[in-house]
Amino acid sequence: MKPGTRLKSVTCDTEVMVIRCGVGVIECGGSAMAEVKPPEATALNPGFSGGTLLGKRYVDADGEYELLCVKSGEGSLSVGGVALVTKDAKPLPASD
Amino acid sequence: MNIALLLEMAAEAAPDRIGLVCDGRRWSYGELLAAARGAVELINASGATHVALLDESSEAAVIALFGAALSGVPYCPLNYRLADVDLAALLERIAPSLVIGDVDRVMRIASEQGHALYTRADFTAATQGALVDSEREYDLGEGIAIQLFTSGTTAAPKAAILRHSNLLSYILGTVEFASADEADAALVSVPPYHIAGIAALLSSVYSQRRIVMLPAFAPEAWLELAEIESATNAFVVPTMLSRIIEALDKGVTANISSIRAVAYGGGKMPLELIHRALDLFPQTGFTNAYGLTETSSTIALLGPDDHREAHASDDPKMRARLASVGKPLPTIELEIRDEEGRCCPHGQPGEIFVRGDQVSGEYKDRSALDADGWFPTRDAGYLDEEGYLFLAGRADDVIVRGGENMSPGEIEDVLLTHPAIADTCAVAVPSVEWGESVGIAVVLREGQAQPSEQELKELIRARLRSSRVPTKIKFVKELPYNEMGKLLRREVKKILAE
Incomplete structure (x- = not known):
């Protein structure tokens, strides 16, 4: 998958943009995300129901994956069953 | 991914929040996105290969920027100060375009080039009135977002190209989404054809900082608008800062205590002027930004704390830092190289090379990047022991x-x-x-x-x-x-x- 790819949750409204990724499976609400949203939603796994926030960036511990949430939803993000966490940006002074 | 995503996200998160103030008119993010989608209908119907702006800054610049992006057509703001013959030559290079702004002038100098023409008012009205096709698929943003002609000081102007990926990398790497307070407002007075003017629009929309546009810079107008709109941020070129201070010295009064942050760039800041500004505005954070068109704006910056430390210090070395453009952004790589391509030790000037996703280094007919993706800026400079970058003119100078x-x-x-x-x-x-x-x-x-x-x-x-x-x-x-x-x-x- 290349950076810039937009992935949609099959369990909720979440959409992400891939900034960086490895070869693992990117999931939301416990199910693999897809480039095209299926007509029928899959049930949300309660273990991955913390929700996503618009504009937040989600990363894994190794820094291999980075996703930007472009639409929020009820599911939470994971890769191969391991939850992703929000990335705290290093704020720069506004330069323009 | 398309730069219009920045506006789509702002409109999704806060459709009714005011994103732009221009000529007394206020635009919410929802209205701006609707107008940009309306612009797509006009652009598609015209068959234009570029969207050109021949005008001062206005809401039309924002609508055209994002509308062109959604259409998958490069946005090309032009320098309206150019002489007729030079401007006609540029228009010819982007024909057929949808041109917004000075219709009379285009009719006079380039009537046979096949452009579709709109005055600012007509364009804004038409984008709002357009019937938007609800089934329309918007461009994926894998191509060119912006084409800017360089000033062409020695030869014909070069058409610098910025891809969606370059600009998004810059914005996503340096700006946190919706990080601005609702009261925040950025006073934008750089012309729309300058990369700083474009970067200001993109970063303000993504941070949800209200854009307060000053179409034509004059110090009195700048001070008045800053007071009326309680501007918190501003970007100026050194000449503007000098003229603002001059106006204050001459007795022009304005309450601009709301201004917390002033960023500057685009030319060398005289040391005396920045010291003066730091004295005059003790509560304001100053940021010096260094960047080029070909690098999607800022690649190095000297922040507010560095300014205050250098200003307050007696140590000549610390004071000298005010002449620096600061440290490279963490999201890019920067090297100083000598004529043989070797990295220069600290303190030794050479040519500045940069690499990173925001660096396009690309022109319409060729890429200036080397095999490893480094862009030779043609700017000369050096790094001091602590990694602060000092500029030393153009390599050609x-x-x-x-x-x-x-x-x-x-x-x-x-x-x-x-x-x-x-x-x-x-x-x-x-x-x-x-x-x-x-x-x-x-x-x-x-x-x-x-x-x-x-x-x-x-x-x-x-x-x-x-x-x-x-x-x-x-x-x-x-x-x-x-x-x-x-x-x-x-x-x-x-x-x-x-």
């Missing part, structure tokens, strides 16, 4: 005297220590003996007696080396600057050749 490279900046810095000298520029002048030697143009402070040529030569000899001593000195009333405050060295060369 280096004076080569008998094989010895001399940076105009070091000569100018010494001359500026002379109490009678207000401004100066060193350039190469032809020399039968050395190929090139140093020529200087000098502007005197008001009321100061003209120093002798011998005195200036002695000053340079004592502080630098004899090779730097000018062979030609000319006293002039003022130096030629462009509207962005960039010193036009080629013009100074002409003056010295007279």
Whole structure:
């Protein structure tokens, strides 16, 4: 998958943009995300129901994956069953 | 991914929040997105290959920028200050375009080029009135978002290309989404055809900082708008800052205590001016931003704390830091290289090379990136021991005297220590003996007696080396600057050749 790819949750409204990724499976609400949203939603796994926030960036511990949430939803993000966490940006002074 | 995503996210998160104020009219993010989608209908119907703006800043610039992006057509704001013949040549290179702005002028100079023309008011009205096709698929943003013509000081202007990926990398890497307070407002007074003007729109929309547009800069208008809209942020070029301070000195009053942050760039900031500004606005954070069109705006910055520390310090080394453009962004790589391509040690000037996702380094007909993705900026500079970047002019401005490279900046810095000298520029002048030697143009402070040529030569000899001593000195009333405050060295060369 290349950076810039937009992935949609099959369990909720979440959409992400891939900034960086490895070869693992990117999931939301416990199910693999897809480039095209299926007509029928899959049930949300309660273990991955913390929700996503618009504009937040989600990363894994190794820094291999980075996703930007472009639409929020009820599911939470994971890769191969391991939850992703929000990335705290290093704020720069506004330069323009 | 498309740069229009930035506006789509802002409109999704806060559709009714005001994103833009221009000529007294307020636009919410939802309205701006709807107008950008309306613009897509106009652009598609016109069959245009580019969307050109020939106008000062207005809501039309924002609508055209995002509308062009959604259509998958490059947005190409043009410098309306160009002479007719030069402008017609640029218009021809982007024909057929949808041109927004000075319709009469395009009719007069490029009527046979097949452009679709809209005045600002017509374009804005038409984008709002357009029937948007609900099934329309918008461009994926895998291509070119923006094409900017460089100023073309030596040859025909180059068409620099910025891809969606370059601009998004810059914004996503430096701006946190929706990070601005609802009261925050950025006063934007740089022209729409300058990369700083475009970056200001993109970063303000993504941070949800309200854009307060000043279409034509005048110091009084800037101060008035800053007060009325309680602006918190502003970007200025050094000339603008100097004129704002001049207006305040002349007694123009305005309550601009809301301004927390002022960023500047686009030309060399005189040390005296920035010290003055730091004294006048003790509560304001100043940021010096260095970047190029080809790098999607900022690649290095000197932040507010560095400014205050340097300003307050007695240590000459710390004080000198105010002349630096700060440290490279963490999201890019930067190297200083000598003529053989080797990395220069700290303190030694060379050419600045940058690499990173925001760096396009691409022109319409070729890429300037090397095999490893590094972009030669043609700017000369050096890094100090702590990684602060200092600029030393354009690599092309280096004076080569008998094989010895001399940076105009070091000569100018010494001359500026002379109490009678207000401004100066060193350039190469032809020399039968050395190929090139140093020529200087000098502007005197008001009321100061003209120093002798011998005195200036002695000053340079004592502080630098004899090779730097000018062979030609000319006293002039003022130096030629462009509207962005960039010193036009080629013009100074002409003056010295007279």
